[in-house]
Amino acid sequence: MINSPVPVPREVLPGSVPLDLSDVVARPVLYRLGESDDRARFDALLASGAVRETHDFIHDQLAELVSCLRPGETLTGQQHAAAVDALCGGVERHHFGSWVWYPWSGRLVHVLPEREFRRVRTDRNRDKITDTEQRRLLERRIGVIGLSVGNSAALTCAMEGVGGSFRLADFDVLGLSNLNRLRAGVHDLGIPKTVLCARQMYEIDPYLDIELWSEGITEENIESFFGDDEHPLDLLIEECDTPWIKVAAREYARAHRVPVLMDANDRGLLDVERFDDEPDRPLFHGRGGDLTAQAVRELDPAGTLAYLLRICDESRLSPAMTEALARIGSTLSSWPQLASGVMLGGALVTDTARRILLGEPVASGRYYVDLEELIGAVPALVGAGALA
Numbered sequence: 388m389i390n391s392p393v394p395v396p397r398e399v400l401p402g403s404v405p406l407d408l409s410d411v412v413a414r415p416v417l418y419r420l421g422e423s424d425d426r427a428r429f430d431a432l433l434a435s436g437a438v439r440e441t442h443d444f445i446h447d448q449l450a451e452l453v454s455c456l457r458p459g460e461t462l463t464g465q466q467h468a469a470a471v472d473a474l475c476g477g478v479e480r481h482h483f484g485s486w487v488w489y490p491w492s493g494r495l496v497h498v499l500p501e502r503e504f505r506r507v508r509t510d511r512n513r514d515k516i517t518d519t520e521q522r523r524l525l526e527r528r529i530g531v532i533g534l535s536v537g538n539s540a541a542l543t544c545a546m547e548g549v550g551g552s553f554r555l556a557d558f559d560v561l562g563l564s565n566l567n568r569l570r571a572g573v574h575d576l577g578i579p580k581t582v583l584c585a586r587q588m589y590e591i592d593p594y595l596d597i598e599l600w601s602e603g604i605t606e607e608n609i610e611s612f613f614g615d616d617e618h619p620l621d622l623l624i625e626e627c628d629t630p631w632i633k634v635a636a637r638e639y640a641r642a643h644r645v646p647v648l649m650d651a652n653d654r655g656l657l658d659v660e661r662f663d664d665e666p667d668r669p670l671f672h673g674r675g676g677d678l679t680a681q682a683v684r685e686l687d688p689a690g691t692l693a694y695l696l697r698i699c700d701e702s703r704l705s706p707a708m709t710e711a712l713a714r715i716g717s718t719l720s721s722w723p724q725l726a727s728g729v730m731l732g733g734a735l736v737t738d739t740a741r742r743i744l745l746g747e748p749v750a751s752g753r754y755y756v757d758l759e760e761l762i763g764a765v766p767a768l769v770g771a772g773a774l775a
Contacts (some may be wrong), residue, residue, distance in 0.1 A: 735754075
């Protein structure tokens with residue numbers, strides 16, 4: 388058996404009934420039936436009655452694999468069957484590839500072996516991403532801090548094959564107010580955001596390597612989050628709401644020469660800091676001054692807000708965000724965020740992460756893809772029927 392379920396520690400929310408998360412798992416179990424131990428455990432799973440649904444479309448996946456490897460060829464039924472047999476190398480179909488058990492849904496799914504699975508799953512990326520580039524991307528490790536906005540970025544990276552290993556950090560659980568911008572359902576309420584994101588990513592690619600930091604980033608664990616010489620981060624996506632962590636993450640990223648991306652979820656702002664190329668670059672492009680993470684942590688609420696406005700460049704905030712600032716804590720509970728902006732941010736972060744990880748020229752700076760400016764505020768320039 389390749390992976391075993393890892394239970395999430397029991398957590399308690401202030402003022403709430405304790406959440407029994409002792410049986411919540413975030414990692415699927417992979418069975419390779421060519422191995423006797425896996426066959427025995429697989430048979431035990433089937434006998435347990437825990438499997439609610441079985442999905443075995445390995446024949447269709449093999450057919451797609453043939454098409455991917457031999458595009459443009461017209462094969463007879465016999466030729467196609469021979470091509471499939473050759474791919475299986477004499478292995479019985481039922482034993483070919485992996486069986487993936489998702490404990491949280493009760494689904495058992497039969498998929499191709501890792502290399503072949505990824506070849507088919509990313510086939511439509513070609514040649515916006517070449518085969519060689521795709522392999523390079525899947526060798527990279529990405530850290531994501533903050534899994535509200537960061538959820539969209541992590542999922543888009545997983546879908547596009549940008550990164551094969553991930554570290555996900557967030558201390559929070561999914562609340563009802565998160566469902567205006569996170570791809571989740573009411574059945575997920577109360578689940579740690581790290582677990583939710585990992586499950587969604589594993590359902591896209593069960594061969595991913597995902598580490599969870601469900602306690603969030605702390606002074607004690609931030610160094611290990613960035614990894615050692617053998618398992619370093621290649622890129623950090625920072626999307627948390629805690630000011631001192633935003634600063635500390637960049638301090639460590641600069642020390643470890645890790646590039647940092649942040650989607651501000653306002654006016655389509657993408658922030659790029661190339662600490663890999665510029666290890667002496669000031670944090671937040673100098674907007675934060677010389678305040679350290681510890682100094683930011685000691686700021687009072689008014690000082691914290693002033694600091695956030697400096698690093699976000701208050702003069703360039705959207706009118707809606709600017710107007711909301713004075714109302715947070717009175718008529719607004721928190722920062723306003725929309726699903727459309729979060730999804731846009733996931734796209735911007737993933738596209739830029741891909742470019743950086745492939746060594747394409749991406750300069751540090753702030754980039755705006757402001758849909759209000761590009762679309763909403765543009766007067767009509769064509770007649771009513773011109774776009775038909």
